[in-house]
Amino acid sequence: MLWVDKYRPKTLDKITVHEDVAKNLKKLVTEQDCPHLLFYGPPGSGKKTLIMAVLRQMFGPGAEKVKIENKTWKIDAGTRTIDLELTTLSSTHHVELNPSDVGFQDRYIVQEIIKEMARNRPIDTKGKKGYKDMYVMAVLVLNEVDKLSREAQHSLRRTMEKYSASCRLILCCNSSSKVTEAVRSRCLNVRINAPTEEQIMGVLEFIGKKEGLQLPPGFAARIAAQSNRSLRRAILLFETCRVQQYPFINNQVIPPMDWEQYVSEIASDIMKEQSPKRLFLVRGKLYELLINCIPPEIILKRLLSELLKKLDAELKHEVCHWAAYYEHRMRLGQKAIFHIEAFVAKFMSIYKAFLIATFG
Numbered sequence: 001m002l003w004v005d006k007y008r009p010k011t012l013d014k015i016t017v018h019e020d021v022a023k024n025l026k027k028l029v030t031e032q033d034c035p036h037l038l039f040y041g042p043p044g045s046g047k048k049t050l051i052m053a054v055l056r057q058m059f060g061p062g063a064e065k066v067k068i069e070n071k072t073w074k075i076d077a078g079t080r081t082i083d084l085e086l087t088t089l090s091s092t093h094h095v096e097l098n099p100s101d102v103g104f105q106d107r108y109i110v111q112e113i114i115k116e117m118a119r120n121r122p123i124d125t126k127g128k129k130g131y132k133d134m135y136v137m138a139v140l141v142l143n144e145v146d147k148l149s150r151e152a153q154h155s156l157r158r159t160m161e162k163y164s165a166s167c168r169l170i171l172c173c174n175s176s177s178k179v180t181e182a183v184r185s186r187c188l189n190v191r192i193n194a195p196t197e198e199q200i201m202g203v204l205e206f207i208g209k210k211e212g213l214q215l216p217p218g219f220a221a222r223i224a225a226q227s228n229r230s231l232r233r234a235i236l237l238f239e240t241c242r243v244q245q246y247p248f249i250n251n252q253v254i255p256p257m258d259w260e261q262y263v264s265e266i267a268s269d270i271m272k273e274q275s276p277k278r279l280f281l282v283r284g285k286l287y288e289l290l291i292n293c294i295p296p297e298i299i300l301k302r303l304l305s306e307l308l309k310k311l312d313a314e315l316k317h318e319v320c321h322w323a324a325y326y327e328h329r330m331r332l333g334q335k336a337i338f339h340i341e342a343f344v345a346k347f348m349s350i351y352k353a354f355l356i357a358t359f360g
């Protein structure tokens with residue numbers, strides 16, 4: 001098992017990094033009617049860990065016994081029937097899914113699954129259906145709600161209201177600004193900040209101790225500094241270093257992630273030559289990244305930051321503008337590759353025009 005999974009704290013009591021949030025959540029779940037929750041914060045900050053701990057607090061260890069299912073739904077959309085397929089992760093008490101995976105048909109999934117859960121909601125022995133008894137309540141965890149289409153978010157709001165007596169929603173996303181105000185205002189918003197480098201160092205030292213490793217002075221600090229304040233990234237880097245060389249040495253190189261190196265290469269390719277031939281080569285490399293499940297918006301963001309490092313100050317503003325433009329289009333469209341490639345083509349044209357104007 002990877003360390004990121006092995007050392008994920010399982011209960012709210014064991015959570016150290018977002019201790020105060022965990023404490024408040026525990027109070028909320030045990031003492032009061034838990035509202036719908038919206039967790040938001042940067043990648044690798046610990047949202048999922050907290051959500052899993054909340055579920056465990058609600059339902060006990062049973063919440064961890066999950067099965068993965070590939071479910072299909074037949075949805076009656078007026079004049080036609082739509083077949084939708086999605087992978088869900090479920091225990092007897094909760095269902096977790098990523099509705100944005102079905103693209104623009106995401107709203108049907110949101111409606112259908114909540115209806116289905118409300119219909120099949122468990123009833124306790126006394127026939128109580130109220131939320132007060134947490135154990136008779138079904139919980140639906142929706143990931144990446146910031147990627148849901150507007151229609152899906154509207155439908156989510158309606159469904160949330162209609163079925164709030166029978167099911168609770170836990171929503172998770174990176175950016176709450178991409179979630180409509182109507183959805184946000186119906187949830188308790190829980191911001192999960194990126195952990196500080198000191199907190200990351202604490203987690204790394206804890207893992208090191210558990211694994212019986214000797215860490216050279218400053219080693220955990222160097223990993224934390226390179227982690228971009230992502231706990232997941234820090235733990236993965238730590239494990240990579242362990243595999244590469246142990247005992248650790250003082251100046252051990254902390255390797256960058258493979259995909260990041262690859263994006264950096266793509267940026268160099270773009271800077272060296274701006275031509276249709278080079279664009280074709282870059283397209284192949286972008287496909288390679290997408291095939292390896294690197295999210296397109298992360299590729300675009302990383303590519304932009306690599307290009308900005310190499311770019312003349314004069315062009316930075318314009319390039320950022322176009323990156324934002326294509327990122328927005330990517331959210332509206334279906335095929336991410338078109339939009340990343342369009343950004344590369346735009347960049348090439350801006351940069352080539354700049355070179356010609358400057359050097360003739």
Ligand SMILES: Nc1ncnc2c1ncn2[C@@H]1O[C@H](COP(=O)(O)OP(=O)(O)OP(=O)(O)O)[C@@H](O)[C@H]1O
Pocket residue numbers: 003004005007008009015016017018041042043044045046047048049050174203231232235
């Ligand atoms: N409080 C914590 N204490 C120790 N380790 C933690 C804590 N929270 C998270 N981690 C570690 O960090 C890793 C990443 O956390 P998690 O998956 O919860 O992040 P996330 O915010 O959901 O990320 P993403 O948005 O990318 O899915 C976990 O696998 C776990 O090992």
